Amino acid sequence: MRVPNHPTQIRRMLESRLKLLVPTGPVLVASLVRLNKRCGQPTCRCHHGGPLHSAYHLTYRQAGRTRNAYVPQDLIEEVRSWIQEHRRLKTLTQEVSQLTLALIKGHVRHRRLRRGRL
Numbered sequence: 001m002r003v004p005n006h007p008t009q010i011r012r013m014l015e016s017r018l019k020l021l022v023p024t025g026p027v028l029v030a031s032l033v034r035l036n037k038r039c040g041q042p043t044c045r046c047h048h049g050g051p052l053h054s055a056y057h058l059t060y061r062q063a064g065r066t067r068n069a070y071v072p073q074d075l076i077e078e079v080r081s082w083i084q085e086h087r088r089l090k091t092l093t094q095e096v097s098q099l100t101l102a103l104i105k106g107h108v109r110h111r112r113l114r115r116g117r118l
Helices: 007-020 073-115
Strands: 031-037 053-062 065-071
Touching: 007 073, 031 073, 053 073, 065 073
Parallel strands: none
Antiparallel strands: 031 053, 053 065
16 A cells, blocks of 8 residues: 555545444454365265365464364355455554554654745
């Protein structure tokens, strides 16, 4: 993202980003992982060297430890959208932080320019 030099442009960009920070749905801080594994049924083809079953698991942090949770097939697309919403909000938060920092850094310089001093 290119940060402009003028405070008015910075404020305008900052306000537009702040309006977008409203979540559009649930937010999930996790990673979705596809695993291939055996089902445990002794009569299943995966148990005798055939193709393995695919399953989806969430990987997330809780109390400083990495945890996993199984995701049912019918929830996969919904969970993906929740994770994508978190990524969108995270990116916007970083942009807001950059713009706010640019506003702070440019404050004194712009104030001097307005008074006619450099």
